[in-house]
Amino acid sequence: MSLIDRDCVRQLLESEHADATLVFVRGDCVVLRAGEIDDAHRGLVIASREDVVAQLPDGGALSEQALDDLAVRLDNVVRDLGA
Template identity: 70%
Template sequence: MSTTSLIDRECVRRLLDSRHPDATLVFIRGGCEVLPAGEVDDAHKGLVIASRDDVMAQIPGGTPTDEVLDALAHRLDNVVRDLGA
């Protein structure tokens, strides 16, 4: 039995491609949203999955392949599930 991913490659790609220097991946209303860190209000601070800097630190050579994005998405999906989503 497989479960549907809450975070996928496109979520990670949107985080990495965001124009915001302090881009943050947040799980809101059943989906991933990329917001500037300053726009994450108190109600959603507990739903922050990762910052772009955190994710970039996990990319060898700084250039993500689809395989790397998939692996990151899997790790971040586990974070979301640990948050209780």
């Protein structure tokens, strides 16, 4: 079972905040502004939008396959955090 799916990635990429960050909180992916992340959740940060955009192929194409590929990578990050 995936912890991060394409909808989590889409939420991050479509956030209105330039400093949007994907955080894994109590079993859910949550998009927060960087300034909203407190010390208790800093260790649960998965990726910033800037980091994810840099991984998009073809200059930022948001195909379903690209979202799925990013979700798999980010899911691995979550699992490495011990979720």
